[in-house]
Each structure stands twice: as C-alpha cells, then as structure tokens.
Amino acid sequence: MKIxxxxxxxxxxxxAVLDGNQxxxxxxxxxxxxxxxxxxxxxxxxxxxxxxAREQIKYxxxxxxxxxxxxxxxxxxPQIDAIAVTIGPGLIGSLLVGVETAKTLSFVWNKPIIxxxxxxxxxxxxxxxKPTIELPCLAVIISGGHTDLVVIKNHNQVTWIAGTRDxxxxxxxxxxxxxxxxPYPAGPTIEKLAKEGNPKxxxxxRPLLHEKTFDFSFSGLKTxxxxxxxxxxxxxxxxxxxxxxxxxxxxxxxxKNLHSNKLNQQTICDLARATQDAIVDVVVQKTxxxxxxxxxxxxxxxxxxxxxxxxxxxxxxxxxxxxxxxAFYVPAKNLCTDNGAMIAAAAFYNPQQKNWDQITxxxxxxxx
Ligand code: KG4
Ligand code: ZN
Numbered sequence: 001m002k003i004x005x006x007x008x009x010x011x012x013x014x015x016a017v018l019d020g021n022q023x024x025x026x027x028x029x030x031x032x033x034x035x036x037x038x039x040x041x042x043x044x045x046x047x048x049x050x051x052x053a054r055e056q057i058k059y060x061x062x063x064x065x066x067x068x069x070x071x072x073x074x075x076x077x078p079q080i081d082a083i084a085v086t087i088g089p090g091l092i093g094s095l096l097v098g099v100e101t102a103k104t105l106s107f108v109w110n111k112p113i114i115x116x117x118x119x120x121x122x123x124x125x126x127x128x129x130k131p132t133i134e135l136p137c138l139a140v141i142i143s144g145g146h147t148d149l150v151v152i153k154n155h156n157q158v159t160w161i162a163g164t165r166d167x168x169x170x171x172x173x174x175x176x177x178x179x180x181x182x183p184y185p186a187g188p189t190i191e192k193l194a195k196e197g198n199p200k201x202x203x204x205x206r207p208l209l210h211e212k213t214f215d216f217s218f219s220g221l222k223t224x225x226x227x228x229x230x231x232x233x234x235x236x237x238x239x240x241x242x243x244x245x246x247x248x249x250x251x252x253x254x255x256k257n258l259h260s261n262k263l264n265q266q267t268i269c270d271l272a273r274a275t276q277d278a279i280v281d282v283v284v285q286k287t288x289x290x291x292x293x294x295x296x297x298x299x300x301x302x303x304x305x306x307x308x309x310x311x312x313x314x315x316x317x318x319x320x321x322x323x324x325x326x327a328f329y330v331p332a333k334n335l336c337t338d339n340g341a342m343i344a345a346a347a348f349y350n351p352q353q354k355n356w357d358q359i360t361x362x363x364x365x366x367x368x
Contacts, residue, residue, distance in 0.1 A: 001351075002080045004029075004067065004105075005344025008098030009090025009118045010144075011037045011052045013059035016340035017071035017080070018128070020348035026131045027348055031070035032334070032341040035059040038185070045184050046174070053093025053220065060101050067340065077109060084114040084347030086121060088143070088365030093099040095361040110364040113354050114347035117365055119146060120158065122302035122351055123131035125331040125342035134327050140287050142311075144170035147216045147283075149290050150367070155349045160367035161290065169279055170305045172218035175223045176275050180268050190272045191308050198266075199275025202228060205347030213288045216253075221278055225271060233262050279341030280311050284318055291326050298327040307336040 001023055007014040016032040037055035041047045068075045106113045123139040141148040167175065171189055177186020179189035182193075204224045207217040263271075282358040283305075291299050299319075305311065306323055312330050319328055335342060 001082070002073075002078075003114070003341070003344040003347050004073075004078070004080050004083045004222075005116075005340035005347065006083065006085040006098045006102050007087070007118070007121065007338055007340045007343045008056045008094050008101075009086045010094055010338060011047055011055070012338040013037075013056050013063050014338060014340035014343075015064045015067035016027055016344050017067055017073065018341060018344035018348060019344075024131075025349075027128055027345060029070070029128055029341050031067045033063050033067045033070065034334070034337055034339050035063050038140040038343060042184050045178060047310070049093055052091055053097060056097035056118055058092050060091055060097050064101065064105070080109075080111060082112045082114050082347065082353060083109075083350070084116050084344045085113040085359070086118045086343050087359065088118060088362035090118055090363055092361060095363060098277075098334070099359060099361040103329035103356040103359055104248075113143070113356055113359050114351055115354060115359055116346045117344045118368075119367070120346040120350070121146065121148075122336075123150065123152070123158075124346035125339070126300040126329050127303050127337040127349060128146050128335060128341055128345050129331065130329050134298060135299040136294070136296045137300055138287065138291045138296040138326075139302060140283065140301045140306075142169045142301065142305035144168060144174060144281060146303065147218070148367075149214055151294050151296065158210040158367070161294065162216070163285075164185040164216040164218060165208075166217050166219035167222065168215070169218060169276065169283060170303070172279060173275070173305065175222050179222070179226055180263070180270075180271060181231055185304070186304060187308065191310060193269045193272035194310070195269075195274040196266075197271070199273055199277060201267075201270035202317075204274050205226065206278055206282045209282055209285060214286055216286065218279065218281060218282075221275065225275060228271065229263065232267060242322065254266065257310060260329045275309070276310060279305075280308070280314050283311065284314050286317075288318060288322075288324065288326075291324070296326065298329065299329075301330045302336065302342075304337045306330050307333045 005016045014034040017030040020027040028052045139150045149162040173187040
C-alpha cells in the first residue's frame with residue numbers, strides 16, 4: 001500500500017511516500033522531502049503564523065513533486081493508494097495549505113484521503129524504523145506545542161493519560177533560550193551549550209515531580225530562570241562571573257527580551273545545563289513512573305525535543321540501571337521533527353479512508 005503523506009501544521013512543508021506491506025506490517029520509506037521556513041522565524045525569534053502559511057503555499061507543490069519523483073512515481077497520475085494529510089492540531093493557515101492540497105489531489109487523482117492527527121503522526125515516526133514495537137506502549141510526545149503521555153494498547157486504541165498544564169517542554173526550551181538571547185528554536189542550542197555547563201552551578205525547580213499526577217508543568221522553570229538572569233544582571237558578582245549592569249530590564253514576556261545580554265558565556269552554559277537537567281529529569285522520572293503504573297512493554301519518544309541526545313541517554317541509563325522491563329525507542333533525528341513520513345506511517349497503521357468532501361482542517365484537534 002503506497003501512501004503519499006502531507007504535513008503542513010506549522011513551519012515545515014513536507015511530503016513523503018511510504019510503502020507499507022499489509023501482511024508483514026513493515027513499511028519502506030521511498031521519499032521524505034522537508035522544506036522549512038525556520039530561518040525566517042529565527043529572525044523574528046518565533047513563528048509568525050501568516051508568514052508560515054505564505055511559505056507553505058510557496059513550497060507545497062514543489063515538495064509534493066519532489067517526493068513523488070524521488071519515489072520514482074509518475075507525478076501526473078501516481079500509482080498510490082491513498083493520500084494522508086495532517087488535519088490538526090496546528091496553525092490554521094498552515095494546515096489549510098496541506099489539507100486543501102490533499103483534497104485537490106484526491107479529487108483529481110481519484111484517491112481516498114486518510115486524515116491524520118499530527119500528534120499520532122509524531123508517535124508513529126517510531127514505527128517507520130521499528131515496525132515491531134511491543135504493545136502496549138507508552139508514547140511520550142515532546143514538541144514545541146505538546147508534552148503528552150499516551151498509552152497505545154493497539155493501533156485502534158490510543159488513550160491520552162497526561163499532559164502539560166502550561167508550557168510544552170519545547171516551548172520551555174525556546175522561551176528560556178529567548179531569555180538567554182539564543183536563536184530560535186533554542187532546544188538544539190541549549191543542548192550544545194549545556195555540554196560546557198557546570199551541573200552544580202544552578203538547581204532549578206522540578207514542578208509536579210513528586211505529586212501523584214502524571215501531568216507536567218514547565219512555566220515555573222521559565223520564571224526561575226528569569227529571576228536568576230535578573231539577579232545576575234543587576235550587578236551581582238558570583239565569584240567567577242563578572243556581570244555587567246543591564247540597560248534594559250528583562251521581563252516575564254520573552255518576546256521583549258531581545259536587546260540586552262550581559263551574561264558571560266560560562267554563565268549562559270551553566271543556565272543552559274540547569275534548564276536541560278530540570279526538563280530531562282522531570283520527563284524521564286514521570287514517564288518511567290507512568291510506564292510502571294500502566295504496565296506497558298515499551299516506551300517511545302517522539303516530537304522535536306526527542307532529538308535531544310541527553311534525554312535519550314538518560315532514559316537508557318535509568319532503564320538499564322533499574323533493570324526496568326521496557327523496550328525503549330527514539331526515531332532518527334529527521335523523523336523527530338515535523339515530516340510527511342510520520343503522517344503516512346500513522347495512516348498506514350490506522351487507515352481510516354475518507355473522500356475529499358469529508359475532510360476539514362481542525363487547528364484545535366487533540367485526543368478523543
Ligand atoms: O516537533 P517539532 O519539530 O514541532 C512541533 O510540532 O512543535 O518540535 C520543535 C521543538 C522546538 O521547541 C525545539 O526547540 C525543540 O523541538 N527541539 C529540541 C531539540 N531539537 C528540537 N529541544 C531540545 N533539544 C533538542 N536537541
Ligand atoms: Zn510537531
């Protein structure tokens with residue numbers, strides 16, 4: 001079964017062709033093309049939805065064309081069985097580009113559409129490389145917009161169990177990065193700087209870590225980093241870091257913190273390290289507790305933050321050290337961030353086909 005997957009929920013425009021064997025349930029990725037408007041958003045320190053949508057329009061057809069060509073398919077009338085498309089959650093302007101393109105292609109080529117929840121797409125990125133993941137499985141979706149724990153009993157039974165009460169983990173990385181004057185998105189840069197950071201320099205709070213709930217909360221972490229930065233900038237000398245006086249106060253609104261950076265490089269590395277340690281600690285500990293409680297056989301990570309190597313290694317260390325009975329998987333980096341292949345994979349494992357006139361973009365789509 002050949003599926004064309006289309007993903008346009010945010011700032012990536014992606015199309016992929018995946019070939020799934022219905023007997024063995026194994027999938028082969030024939031192409032996965034991603035165009036990103038990230039560099040434009042880097043300049044503004046965050047995504048401006050209208051800019052993202054306009055870029056989607058620019059890239060959409062060339063990306064589909066390239067995905068079909070790379071998969072050695074006829075671009076005029078490709079031999080595919082279905083078109084899978086992200087219908088939400090996401091930015092409405094961006095989503096509409098993918099959804100309306102999929103509907104038009106479905107109409108012209110007379111192929112069914114499989115609507116896909118973007119969050120399911122992230123989860124199923126894991127099945128592209130490991131089609132035999134043991135069920136039941138606990139999926140951790142950690143991206144710029146989400147931090148969710150989801151139990152998959154089988155491919156038709158996916159149950160949300162917990163999520164963030166405020167900021168998502170990726171959002172916390174990005175907002176704290178903004179406080180530290182790092183480029184957007186800040187997750188990868190914080191990971192790099194953290195390697196040079198002193199783990200004992202700062203100790204930020206781990207909200208909800210010892211509470212009964214499996215929910216997450218990351219907004220307090222952002223406030224703790226802000227307070228520390230303000231303290232440092234107000235001229236405090238901590239022995240090794242000479243901090244200069246500030247010419248502009250940082251505020252709780254990270255969008256306003258664009259112009260002054262008086263922290264020295266080592267302090268920024270130390271703050272990056274403490275930020276990453278707090279996020280990794282909370283995500284790993286809460287996930288492992290939930291995995292025990294729900295008695296799952298495996299844990300899969302997904303979403304942009306799953307590209308964080310320290311997070312992956314900490315999971316592996318904790319599972320090995322405590323001899324926990326969970327198989328553990330993380331997709332390749334290019335499959336952690338938004339891509340069309342994961343949308344085609346989710347469609348293959350849950351192929352609910354619709355006609356083009358039954359499809360609508362839904363920016364608020366979540367879990368049932
Ligand atoms: O899944 P994704 O590409 O888009 C959303 O659906 O949100 O995730 C993007 C998020 C950003 O917040 C980015 O800072 C974060 O993933 N991210 C990382 C790393 N790479 C990307 N966070 C921490 N460490 C990384 N290496
Ligand atoms: Zn995403």
